[in-house]
Amino acid sequence: MALAWILKDERMTSVIVGASSVNQLADNLKALEHLDFTVEELTAIEQVLLGIA
Numbered sequence: 001m002a003l004a005w006i007l008k009d010e011r012m013t014s015v016i017v018g019a020s021s022v023n024q025l026a027d028n029l030k031a032l033e034h035l036d037f038t039v040e041e042l043t044a045i046e047q048v049l050l051g052i053a
Helices: 002-007 022-033 039-049
Strands: none
Touching: 002 022
């Protein structure tokens, strides 16, 4: 989710990921399949970032 959230920002041109296994790399690449968030998800993420949740 974190990678997808970063990638949804149009100001970001790349994301550096670290993976210590092929499975971790595969999981990171799956983030590219889910770049859309619902309004509720975005609200929840923002609340966590602001320390509200």
